[in-house]
Amino acid sequence: MAKVTLKNLSHSYLEKQNNNADWALRDISIDWKDSGAYALLGPSGCGKTTLLNIVSGLLKPTKGNVLFDDKDVTTLNPVERDIAQIFQFPVIYDTMSVYDNLAFPLKNRGLSDGEIASKVKEIAEMLELTSTLKNRASGLTADGKQKISLGRGLVRSDVNVIMFDEPLTVIDPHLKWVLRSKLKELHQKINRTMIYVTHDQTEALTFADQVVVMHEGQIVQTGTPVELFEKPKHTFVGHFIGSPGMNILPCEIKNGEVNFGGQKISSHNAIKKSNFSKTQIGIRPEFINFSKEGIPVKIKRVSNTGRHKIIDTECTGGNIKILSNASTEIPSGSTHVTFNKKFTYIYGDNWIIE
Amino acid sequence: MNKTINQKAWLFVIPVFVLVAFNAAIPLMTVVNYSFQETFGNNVFAWEGTRWFKQILLSERFHAALGRQIAFTFIILLIQIPLGIGIALTMPKKGWGVPVCLILMSMPLLIPWNVVGAMWNIFALPDIGFLGYTLNAIGFDYNFTQQPGDAWFTTILMDVWHWTSLVVLLSYAGLNSIQPAYYQAAEIDGASRWAIFRYIELPKMKKVLTLAILLRFMDSFMIYTEPFVLTGGGPGNTTAFLSIDLVKMALGQFDLGPAAAMSLIYFFIVLLVCWVFYNLMMKNEARS
Amino acid sequence: MSLELKNIEKKIGIDTHIYPTNLKLEKNTINVLLGSTLAGKTTLMQIMAGLDKPTSGQIWFNQKNVTGKKVQSRNCSMVYQQFINYPNYTVFENIASPLMITGVKTDEIKQRVGKVAELLKLSAMLNKKPDELSGGQQQRTALARALVKDSDLILLDEPLANLDFKLREELREELPKLFEDRDCIVVYATTEPSDALMIGGNTATLLEGKVIQYGKTLEVYNKPDNLTSAKVFSDPPMNIAEVKKSGDICKLKDNSVQWKPSTKIKDGIYKIGIRPHNITTYKEGNNSVEINGKVQISELSGSESLIHFTNGNLNWVSLSNGIQQKNVGENTKLYMNTDEFLYFDQNNRLVNNG
Numbered sequence: 001m002a003k004v005t006l007k008n009l010s011h012s013y014l015e016k017q018n019n020n021a022d023w024a025l026r027d028i029s030i031d032w033k034d035s036g037a038y039a040l041l042g043p044s045g046c047g048k049t050t051l052l053n054i055v056s057g058l059l060k061p062t063k064g065n066v067l068f069d070d071k072d073v074t075t076l077n078p079v080e081r082d083i084a085q086i087f088q089f090p091v092i093y094d095t096m097s098v099y100d101n102l103a104f105p106l107k108n109r110g111l112s113d114g115e116i117a118s119k120v121k122e123i124a125e126m127l128e129l130t131s132t133l134k135n136r137a138s139g140l141t142a143d144g145k146q147k148i149s150l151g152r153g154l155v156r157s158d159v160n161v162i163m164f165d166e167p168l169t170v171i172d173p174h175l176k177w178v179l180r181s182k183l184k185e186l187h188q189k190i191n192r193t194m195i196y197v198t199h200d201q202t203e204a205l206t207f208a209d210q211v212v213v214m215h216e217g218q219i220v221q222t223g224t225p226v227e228l229f230e231k232p233k234h235t236f237v238g239h240f241i242g243s244p245g246m247n248i249l250p251c252e253i254k255n256g257e258v259n260f261g262g263q264k265i266s267s268h269n270a271i272k273k274s275n276f277s278k279t280q281i282g283i284r285p286e287f288i289n290f291s292k293e294g295i296p297v298k299i300k301r302v303s304n305t306g307r308h309k310i311i312d313t314e315c316t317g318g319n320i321k322i323l324s325n326a327s328t329e330i331p332s333g334s335t336h337v338t339f340n341k342k343f344t345y346i347y348g349d350n351w352i353i354e
Numbered sequence: 355m356n357k358t359i360n361q362k363a364w365l366f367v368i369p370v371f372v373l374v375a376f377n378a379a380i381p382l383m384t385v386v387n388y389s390f391q392e393t394f395g396n397n398v399f400a401w402e403g404t405r406w407f408k409q410i411l412l413s414e415r416f417h418a419a420l421g422r423q424i425a426f427t428f429i430i431l432l433i434q435i436p437l438g439i440g441i442a443l444t445m446p447k448k449g450w451g452v453p454v455c456l457i458l459m460s461m462p463l464l465i466p467w468n469v470v471g472a473m474w475n476i477f478a479l480p481d482i483g484f485l486g487y488t489l490n491a492i493g494f495d496y497n498f499t500q501q502p503g504d505a506w507f508t509t510i511l512m513d514v515w516h517w518t519s520l521v522v523l524l525s526y527a528g529l530n531s532i533q534p535a536y537y538q539a540a541e542i543d544g545a546s547r548w549a550i551f552r553y554i555e556l557p558k559m560k561k562v563l564t565l566a567i568l569l570r571f572m573d574s575f576m577i578y579t580e581p582f583v584l585t586g587g588g589p590g591n592t593t594a595f596l597s598i599d600l601v602k603m604a605l606g607q608f609d610l611g612p613a614a615a616m617s618l619i620y621f622f623i624v625l626l627v628c629w630v631f632y633n634l635m636m637k638n639e640a641r642s
Numbered sequence: 643m644s645l646e647l648k649n650i651e652k653k654i655g656i657d658t659h660i661y662p663t664n665l666k667l668e669k670n671t672i673n674v675l676l677g678s679t680l681a682g683k684t685t686l687m688q689i690m691a692g693l694d695k696p697t698s699g700q701i702w703f704n705q706k707n708v709t710g711k712k713v714q715s716r717n718c719s720m721v722y723q724q725f726i727n728y729p730n731y732t733v734f735e736n737i738a739s740p741l742m743i744t745g746v747k748t749d750e751i752k753q754r755v756g757k758v759a760e761l762l763k764l765s766a767m768l769n770k771k772p773d774e775l776s777g778g779q780q781q782r783t784a785l786a787r788a789l790v791k792d793s794d795l796i797l798l799d800e801p802l803a804n805l806d807f808k809l810r811e812e813l814r815e816e817l818p819k820l821f822e823d824r825d826c827i828v829v830y831a832t833t834e835p836s837d838a839l840m841i842g843g844n845t846a847t848l849l850e851g852k853v854i855q856y857g858k859t860l861e862v863y864n865k866p867d868n869l870t871s872a873k874v875f876s877d878p879p880m881n882i883a884e885v886k887k888s889g890d891i892c893k894l895k896d897n898s899v900q901w902k903p904s905t906k907i908k909d910g911i912y913k914i915g916i917r918p919h920n921i922t923t924y925k926e927g928n929n930s931v932e933i934n935g936k937v938q939i940s941e942l943s944g945s946e947s948l949i950h951f952t953n954g955n956l957n958w959v960s961l962s963n964g965i966q967q968k969n970v971g972e973n974t975k976l977y978m979n980t981d982e983f984l985y986f987d988q989n990n991r992l993v994n995n996g
Binding site: 043044045172177180181184185188199200201202205206225226228229230239240241242243244245284286303304305306307325327 | 678679777807808809811815818839842860863864917926927938941942945948950961963970
Binding site: 056058077078079083084085087088089091093094095096104105108109149152153 | 533535536538539541542543544545546549553554557558
């Protein structure tokens with residue numbers, strides 16, 4: 001168990017760096033508390049796996065430091081850092097039984113057979129693997145194998161941090177939620193610092209108390225699931241979290257007033273500055289309502305997904321997506337919509353204006 | 355899915371069919387013919403039934419040749435497989451070293467077999483060959499044309515030199531297909547270098563290794579050209595492996611009946627071993 | 643134009659991969675094959691394409707028997723889960739390849755590739771090689787290749803499975819638009835019910851080599867013939883409970899909840915199926931009924947919350963809009979929309995059908 005601190009981390013895979021694009025990670029600073037559940041969320045190529053490998057010690061950062069419990073571990077390897085990692089594809093030792101797989105990290109650390117047996121039994125029970133302990137590990141299904149990889153991390157009591165690198169990629173969708181609940185439950189039971197890397201918002205938001213959203217090598221927002229949904233600090237967060245994502249619409253700011261397609265819009269955040277090269281309105285499809293007056297729109301397409309209707313509309317300022325209940329009657333042709341002020345934000349150069 | 359239909363390809367296959375018919379099917383039938391009959395030339399045949407088979411199976415000469423053959427194959431497998439894996443493990447995984455190593459490794463495989471025999475013959479000659487001369491100069495009484503032990507030593511050394519590369523290349527391909535996550539996980543689990551080899555690399559190489567053993571078994575069991583050029587089966591009959599003995603019998607003594615019977619027995623031994631291997635491989639496949 | 647499977651059966655050794663199946667796909671439709679892995683989706687597609695032969699039964703295309711006809715002589719395209727492109731061809735050459743083989747004129751190739759590339763937002767990368775593209779762009783290229791020739795049959799075998807969550811969402815929305823004005827039959831295999839709902843068209847639910855139900859996607863979703871079809875077409879899994887109906891009152895087996903069913907059914911024992919989104923933390927519909935639950939876990943997607951809870955010895959899942967965080971072990975009150983309940987008889991057939 002340990003708290004993890006990242007101080008001004010930057011990493012580049014190149015020898016020389018000329019511009020921002022040459023950096024895989026740019027100036028990352030994070031404080032992760034002991035025993036917390038954290039997630040790194042972002043699309044592929046955002047740098048989250050690089051960051052994970054730096055924390056686990058598989059990669060040395062170009063700049064900056066990694067601290068475990070205020071002790072600098074930047075130059076230590078994964079074994080010296082005492083971390084565990086679960087990979088995207090289940091890593092199991094094919095020729096060993098499930099029991100031997102779970103016992104392997106303990107055997108390598110020279111524990112006595114008695115200790116090993118009791119530890120393995122405890123973890124196997126937690127992961128519901130008890131009945132398969134004697135089987136060959138290679139005969140298990142993908143989720144069974146992934147449980148073994150997980151078990152090998154959990155079985156050690158000296159682990160500082162357990163890291164997950166998109167661990168549910170190969171799991172059948174019907175089983176994903178079972179493992180998701182299992183992971184959450186495990187975190188509450190064993191109370192270790194866990195860091196979960198994924199591109200899947202559900203996995204990140206469900207698992208973690210605090211989610212770090214990454215975009216192009218930078219952290220764009222750190223926050224609770226509610227914060228990320230209700231008040232995205234960067235247009236990318238708005239787009240990435242929620243499905244469908246936030247509507248990001250071009251607007252103009254004049255004298256502190258927001259103008260969108262000829263309409264005045266009132267927003268939640270006050271506009272103190274306006275010297276941006278680009279200003280935008282962010283409004284989630286959930287927070288737009290049809291009404292008699294407001295912004296005139298034309299309905300282009302309605303798709304019914306069984307429990308929602310997703311409505312594509314067009315107006316002078318751009319295309320707006322609206323989400324409503326499946327039972328709601330949707331007006332056809334031309335109509336008007338209004339934005340819920342509480343969830344309407346203005347962004348300057350992609351960052352929220354505050 | 356985007357292919358257009360074109361049946362012309364069949365035309366190109368015809369030569370192969372013809373060639374196979376002449377090369378394999380017809381000679382094989384001739385051999386079968388000879389193995390059951392006695393002939394004195396001029397196409398005069400007398401039915402002998404299974405006499406030649408009995409004679410061969412009971413002959414000490416065949417037993418001796420078979421024994422030498424098994425010993426040879428066993429020894430070279432015992433050397434080449436571990437050596438091949440060892441070299442593959444030490445080869446670089448990226449950078450300029452990769453192509454260099456791969457080319458170096460492929461070289462022996464590209465040399466024609468009779469040339470290999472001739473090269474080693476000259477190389478090992480005790481008076482003028484580099485190897486033979488050096489060995490004698492440092493005090494070994496080495497002469498592969500006179501002493502059976504030296505002849506075996508040289509033949510095995512030649513085969514190891516010629517064929518270990520094949521095992522190396524196959525093992526290297528097997529090693530390269532292991533995902534880096536396996537090594538990282540093992541590192542995190544605190545596995546020793548030996549444990550990584552034993553529990554990750556070896557199991558992941560199992561398929562290619564089975565293939566390597568099978569290939570090396572077949573090739574070495576049917577080896578002819580290289581020892582023929584190097585030792586001619588001598589001194590005496592000490593390096594006369596099955597194929598060399600067979601040729602001696604057929605072309606040296608014109609015992610066509612027994613030679614044909616021996617050919618078939620030889621053929622069935624190879625077939626049997628391959629079949630056993632194949633089944634083992636399939637069984638493993640089904641289990642995992 | 644139509645594709646008809648008549649009593650198609652596929653056996654390999656003693657294993658039956660596809661049980662006798664009848665299916666008629668009409669012109670200009672998108673047909674989703676929905677089922678978990680190993681349900682027989684891929685086998686069925688390969689039989690449709692002519693890549694595999696059925697053990698018995700016939701395939702008719704345009705009122706002609708094409709059983710046993712080679713794939714080359716059928717006009718179809720296929721896109722796979724893996725991004726399959728020619729690595730040493732540019733994107734343009736990749737897309738153009740089916741046309742070059744059939745000897746279309748250069749001018750026409752240019753024009754047709756240009757059009758498809760624009761549709762799939764690939765115009766800017768026509769001169770790049772596939773390995774310079776992101777996963778999404780690679781799969782777009784594969785899709786473009788399938789679209790560029792006027793195939794009668796386009797088969798998509800889990801084309802979005804290997805993509806990032808957000809890209810999947812984006813492409814899933816575009817797909818039906820791509821086929822809108824095309825004269826062809828599209829078959830789309832997926833494991834995810836949400837894919838089927840977003841794509842619309844028709845859906846066939848599959849389980850263990852059997853087609854359970856085929857019909858308009860929303861109809862199959864809203865009115866599943868039987869419990870199996872309802873289960874296949876529900877993610878998160880459908881809540882199922884035994885209920886007793888007598889007089890105008892329906893009760894859960896342990897009497898904890900009772901309500902008045904909104905449709906007429908005979909007295910007796912039934913199984914009810916409740917989709918997770920019909921159990922919510924807030925009231926929905928005119929006939930909602932309260933249920934008490936003990937929270938097992940609350941999972942959060944960006945904009946929705948899944949609450950797993952127990953009621954007596956039942957394990958249930960509810961899906962609500964917004965972020966509804968609950969603590970593990972917390973007692974909570976939820977509301978079920980009884981109008982949306984599905985009632986199944988002892989043979990698992992839907993009784994409140996229409």
